[in-house]
Amino acid sequence: MEARKIQIFDTTLRDGEQTPGVSLQTEEKVEIALALAKLKVDVIEAGFPVASPGDFEAVSQIAAKVKGPTIAALARANERDIEAAYKAIKKAEKPRIHTFIATSDIHLEHKLKMTRAELLNRVEKAVSYAKSLVADVEFSAEDASRSDWDFLCQVYEKAIAAGANVINIPDTVGYTTPVEFGALITYIREHVPNIEEAVISVHCHDDLGMAVANSLAAIAAGASQVECTINGLGERAGNAAMEELVMALQTRREYYQACTAINTQQIYRTSRLVSTLTGIAVPPNKAVVGDNAFAHESGIHQHGVLNNPLTYEIMSPEAVGISRNAIVLGKHSGRHAFEERLKHLGYEIDTDTINTLFAKFKELADRKKMVFDKDIEALVAEKAAVRPEWYTLAYHHVASGNQTLATASVQLRTSAGLSEAASCGNGPVDAVIKAVEQAVGFPIGLKDYQLKAVTAGEDALGEATVWIERDDHTFSGRGLSIDVIEASAKAYVSAINKMLAVCGFPAVEQAAGR
Ligand SMILES: CC(=O)SCCNC(=O)CCNC(=O)[C@H](O)C(C)(C)COP(=O)(O)OP(=O)(O)OC[C@H]1O[C@@H](n2cnc3c(N)ncnc32)[C@H](O)[C@@H]1OP(=O)(O)O
Ligand SMILES: CC(C)C(=O)C(=O)O
Numbered sequence: 001m002e003a004r005k006i007q008i009f010d011t012t013l014r015d016g017e018q019t020p021g022v023s024l025q026t027e028e029k030v031e032i033a034l035a036l037a038k039l040k041v042d043v044i045e046a047g048f049p050v051a052s053p054g055d056f057e058a059v060s061q062i063a064a065k066v067k068g069p070t071i072a073a074l075a076r077a078n079e080r081d082i083e084a085a086y087k088a089i090k091k092a093e094k095p096r097i098h099t100f101i102a103t104s105d106i107h108l109e110h111k112l113k114m115t116r117a118e119l120l121n122r123v124e125k126a127v128s129y130a131k132s133l134v135a136d137v138e139f140s141a142e143d144a145s146r147s148d149w150d151f152l153c154q155v156y157e158k159a160i161a162a163g164a165n166v167i168n169i170p171d172t173v174g175y176t177t178p179v180e181f182g183a184l185i186t187y188i189r190e191h192v193p194n195i196e197e198a199v200i201s202v203h204c205h206d207d208l209g210m211a212v213a214n215s216l217a218a219i220a221a222g223a224s225q226v227e228c229t230i231n232g233l234g235e236r237a238g239n240a241a242m243e244e245l246v247m248a249l250q251t252r253r254e255y256y257q258a259c260t261a262i263n264t265q266q267i268y269r270t271s272r273l274v275s276t277l278t279g280i281a282v283p284p285n286k287a288v289v290g291d292n293a294f295a296h297e298s299g300i301h302q303h304g305v306l307n308n309p310l311t312y313e314i315m316s317p318e319a320v321g322i323s324r325n326a327i328v329l330g331k332h333s334g335r336h337a338f339e340e341r342l343k344h345l346g347y348e349i350d351t352d353t354i355n356t357l358f359a360k361f362k363e364l365a366d367r368k369k370m371v372f373d374k375d376i377e378a379l380v381a382e383k384a385a386v387r388p389e390w391y392t393l394a395y396h397h398v399a400s401g402n403q404t405l406a407t408a409s410v411q412l413r414t415s416a417g418l419s420e421a422a423s424c425g426n427g428p429v430d431a432v433i434k435a436v437e438q439a440v441g442f443p444i445g446l447k448d449y450q451l452k453a454v455t456a457g458e459d460a461l462g463e464a465t466v467w468i469e470r471d472d473h474t475f476s477g478r479g480l481s482i483d484v485i486e487a488s489a490k491a492y493v494s495a496i497n498k499m500l501a502v503c504g505f506p507a508v509e510q511a512a513g514r
């Protein structure tokens with residue numbers, strides 16, 4: 001069976017702009033509209049012209065500049081709004097007036113203060129007037145999902161008879177459920193006598209997190225236009241997210257037997273553009289366009305994806321315009337991913353070294369949210385520098401503050417057991433360095449000291465480098481840790497070990513006068 005074409009009606013610039021805190025300038029709206037045209041949406045709802053002079057101007061500019069999609073403007077069911085909408089979109093290649101009025105008893109009684117008969121009359125007048133101005137008229141029954149089904153059918157019949165070629169069924173308050181909404185679409189198809197003369201559209205909100213599921217259920221029941229926004233922006237909890245709808249239809253094409261004209265490779269960059277211009281960040285776990293949508297952190301998944309992405313990816317990142325998936329190294333990662341990253345970084349390392357590095361990587365990952373390439377390079381560099389060690393840092397504790405003398409205690413492990421010492425100093429690094437010196441038992445003295453962050457972020461790995469001098473030799477030591485005091489102590493111990501490897505203990509003891 002051939003796939004049914006589903007029209008994508010994008011309302012990022014109208015309902016999306018109703019996101020609390022969002023207000024776009026005309027140039028920003030035009031930029032988004034141009035991106036939506038590139039994405040190949042079928043309809044752009046550019047705004048609500050009567051709402052403000054700025055909205056009118058933005059809709060007018062979009063109508064004049066953006067070619068390809070139909071340009072729609074929203075209007076309440078009254079002459080003033082419809083006229084403003086018409087004036088704003090009249091220059092569009094394909095203009096559409098979208099007029100709406102609520103049909104639920106709650107809205108009729110408490111908001112519009114109208115009877116059902118008055119409402120039917122208003123629908124007829126508004127749609128006929130819009131039709132006298134443009135050929136393409138969409139009518140929405142606001143709060144349709146909470147309206148009486150038979151009354152709703154009468155409203156749609158009236159709207160179609162008056163000239164609406166698209167009838168939209170909004171779940172304005174995100175109240176419906178997929179099974180119920182599918183049934184409503186079927187009911188409307190079966191009970192509106194002239195339904196074949198109009199396209200059935202749906203417009204779902206996400207108050208219960210079901211906007212996309214409800215839209216898909218409507219498509220399965222026969223709707224052929226879906227209204228949606230980039231990143232799911234919109235009033236309150238937002239509208240159905242376009243990227244999710246489109247990728248659901250594409251990924252499950254054999255199930256829905258439906259397709260869209262969207263150029264999916266433009267999805268990611270359009271999402272970023274909208275996020276930047278609206279100031280609404282995309283959550284990392286957001287489907288399709290979130291930072292983690294194609295990122296794999298755990299070893300079992302990474303192993304599968306490295307062998308074949310299909311094991312854990314139902315769509316490819318390239319399909320939505322993301323250059324590649326991400327293997328994120330962290331505490332749940334496994335050896336396969338670690339080895340692969342080492343190879344990718346250009347290291348050819350024997351199995352024993354990989355084992356040692358992997359153990360160090362796991363220790364680091366336990367203390368750090370993400371392990372970056374630079375962290376791994378630092379681990380390899382640290383491993384390359386390893387020599388027989390006289391001392392290792394077993395424990396350190398530092399107390400410091402702006403009103404207290406910094407004090408440090410350390411424990412060094414040697415083949416002969418533990419050596420402990422405590423010291424105070426001019427700041428925590430000085431205190432810990434002096435405590436290490438005390439534990440070693442002879443004076444050394446720093447020639448130079450450097451500290452830098454290897455990676456970015458609050459849990460960045462710090463790399464300390466120290467230089468010490470003995471017998472005309474300079475010995476450097478490096479230490480890595482997310483705790484910079486520990487990195488400093490490790491660097492100092494490492495430099496001492498190098499010095500001992502070259503000068504030996506007796507010479508040192510002599511130098512120390514013992
Ligand atoms: C479900 C939706 O998303 S609908 C779209 C919602 N979007 C917006 O409201 C954003 C733009 N809105 C605005 O700028 C303003 O609300 C305007 C310009 C439209 C109207 O502003 P105001 O004239 O100050 O009216 P206000 O917003 O306070 O009240 C709405 C009025 O429209 C009436 N109304 C509401 N919906 C409709 C409708 N579909 N058709 C006709 N009248 C309507 C209300 O009954 C009320 O009428 P009243 O002033 O006679 O009591
Ligand atoms: C104007 C209509 C379509 C709307 O935004 C809604 O009902 O949510």
Ligand SMILES: [Mg+2]
Nearest residue numbers: 015172203235
């Ligand atoms: Mg809405």
